[in-house]
Amino acid sequence: MRDVSIIGVGMIPFGRRDEDSLLDLLAYSSIKALDDAGLGDQGVDAVYVANMGAGILQHQTSVASALVDRLSLLPAAADAIENGPASGASAIKNGLLAIASGYYDLVLVAGGEKMREVVGWKATDFVATMTHPQVEYPYGITLPGMAGMFTRLYMEKYGLTREQLIAVALKNQQMGALNPYAHVEMVITKEGIYDHPDAVVNNPVAADPLHLYDMCPVSDGSAAVVLCPLEKAKMIGPKVPVVIAGFGQATDTHTLQERDDPTDLKAVSLASQQAFERAQLKPSDVDVAELHDAFTILEIAESEHVGFFKKGEGGKAAEKGETSLGSRIPINMSGGLKARGHPVGATGVAQVVDIVFQLRHELPKERQVKNARIGFTLNFGGFGNNIVSFVLRRAE
Amino acid sequence: MRDVSIIGVGMIPFGRRDEDSLLDLLAYSSIKALDDAGLGDQGVDAVYVANMGAGILQHQTSVASALVDRLSLLPAAADAIENGPASGASAIKNGLLAIASGYYDLVLVAGGEKMREVVGWKATDFVATMTHPQVEYPYGITLPGMAGMFTRLYMEKYGLTREQLIAVALKNQQMGALNPYAHVEMVITKEGIYDHPDAVVNNPVAADPLHLYDMCPVSDGSAAVVLCPLEKAKMIGPKVPVVIAGFGQATDTHTLQERDDPTDLKAVSLASQQAFERAQLKPSDVDVAELHDAFTILEIAESEHVGFFKKGEGGKAAEKGETSLGSRIPINMSGGLKARGHPVGATGVAQVVDIVFQLRHELPKERQVKNARIGFTLNFGGFGNNIVSFVLRRAE
Secondary structure: OOOEEEEEEEEOOOEOOOOOOHHHHHHHHHHHHHHHOOOOOOOOOEEEEEOOOHHHHHOOOOHHHHHHHHOOOOOOEEEEEEEOEOHHHHHHHHHHHHHHOOOOOOEEEEEEEEOOOOOOOOHHHHHHHHOOOOOOHHHOOOHHHHHHHHHHHHHHHHOOOHHHHHHHHHHHHHHHOOOOOOOOOOOOOHHHHHOOOOHHHHOOEEEOOEEHHHEOOOOEEEEEEEEEEHHHHHHHOOOOOEEEEEEEEEEOOOOHHHOOOOOOOHHHHHHHHHHHHHHOOOHHHOOEEEOOOOEHHHHHHHHHHOOOOOOOOHHHHHHOOOOOOOOOOOEOOOOHHHHHOOOHHHHHHHHHHHHHHHHOOOOOOOOOOOOOOEEEEEEEEOOOOEEEEEEEEEOO | OOOEEEEEEEEOOOEOOOOOOHHHHHHHHHHHHHHHOOOOOOOOOEEEEEOOOHHHHHOOOOHHHHHHHHOOOOOOEEEEEEEOEOHHHHHHHHHHHHHHOOOOOOEEEEEEEEOOOOOOOOHHHHHHHHOOOOOOHHHOOOHHHHHHHHHHHHHHHHOOOHHHHHHHHHHHHHHHOOOOOOOOOOOOOHHHHHOOOOHHHHOOEEEOOEEHHHEOOOOEEEEEEEEEEHHHHHHHOOOOOEEEEEEEEEEOOOOHHHOOOOOOOHHHHHHHHHHHHHHOOOHHHOOEEEOOOOEHHHHHHHHHHOOOOOOOOHHHHHHOOOOOOOOOOOEOOOOHHHHHOOOHHHHHHHHHHHHHHHHOOOOOOOOOOOOOOEEEEEEEEOOOOEEEEEEEEEOO
């Protein structure tokens, strides 16, 4: 199997993009990635589109074929990949396998979602289409509801506190405010949350014990990467290639209730172990990580299951600043889903794009992890049902 | 790259299956395929689900994760693949790449669709979600409409006749009546179509010049295959392995109007060429083929573009019986989409399953091509926008 590298990345500002179609969003980031890879008029062999909701939200199918034509990349092969909010990383994984197989040399992976256009749907109901259609959703359980119950269990079992959750929100909104691609640009302060006379209004309970600031926004957006065999990367692209040193993917039960210990995110542990094993690296080798903080609790729980901290220690570490820039393991220097936003099909690709920016040392010093060489991403599907992880390495 | 083989197949009777959920349908054919492969309690490394419309029709996403849990295949990797009506073949292609890469050894691919459950949708409008959302569908163009216009051009350019189209319908419904998995079991006769006093009622114009009997039905159904490296096939499965000797995939313009010659199905030619080149075989080597006859015209046009007949000769060949059992190149001995049915996400997988039945010599003599060793499938996405082909070979 050949080593696969990323030679081009592209992203557009996430947020509300009423004026653009889903295809527009996908095309914009794709063009940036193709340009970043220095491909010029050269085509690609295959295109993967990551998307969760085009059928439901835009009443559109066959989006991958449409994108290939829109980008004048005919007759490239084209498929769309759906794996809920982990669609982005799944699409990159399939692009990686396509190149590793030896059948394809140049692959574009574009992830996108236009979620604010939820005609006849509430965003929460749209996202709940990934829950169990008989035993979860009909009883009113949604993703925020699951996250709330999960947080309560974590508090009871590990002594997690509201202050630890807030520490994640503060960090990620602070970083997001520095990220030109982020949806949420507002800096929040501890005082603003606790002492503000309007705190109850500013930061109301959303799914007890989670409040509004514990949740990611509903965003439109897209991100794209260009992949090629590492051995060809230096002949093609003008930028330092980033190697996908390892990937992992694992599934867990469809419903939370079937798990022996619902606070044990088995698929997160397993997908991460696979990625580290394939990369022949370990969690302590990672210089910078992007985790899937759709809810603040997830960043904390994932930071433990990935192996950055011991079980039950992630909240304390976040509160002590150990996940901030310049500290032990900087997490979500992009602002994460919490601030960059979470257009579901785009997220897994955006995480990889942000790590590529870090490993190419292209970010302003307020967000750049100095001399970052090893990066990690974790994209979370369902409520931990389907996890995809990558270990990324600067290729020199 | 490793050779990839099919060691297990499964299919359920297509038709109207109100009592089963989409997940039920996918699970039934998957269990048959896993059993056929002789896996027993052994798990698989990865699962691909081919589906076009779960989001629209069932308001369900993350179906691949749900299937893995349903089948007790945790923690296998799982992704859903969408490529319109060619989703099935796209999913098999991605399963093939996953194994060829060396990362996975045992892969289940299940394609399914529950199309008769079109709550708030007409089936034709659902299928039209693959057309161009600005310049096609809003003007009333649907897939049957495109097929009608395409047929008219073919008649004008190549002298195609109604009798040639009818010859395809007669053959495929005759074969479908012999196939226990087929949706349409009714045998039609030339007399019944032309001379019957109720012919206008029996076989009304649907999209001039195409009539009802030129069209496939709207079906529920599923089909599944188990893939593994050829070198391991004989150690695992009890059946003769079938090698995926070559695959091809190519895209064409999103809209028909942009094609220089709309009767030239460039992606069909290109995907087929790729498949034959990779297999180091040629069209005349093929013993039996499954083509994508969503409309009778497509079987004829594809039989030419694949290379079985010269351009403009496919209709005459069909009328002369050259695509029937025991003749030059038997096409759609399953009854094709026309009679087996067309649950869109299942179709590309079902085509491969039917060719595996042929290459394993498992069919009754009324449908079995004697000593068949080389098979071919063509799965047609959009209106020729995205084509996936396979050349299959009996492994001994």
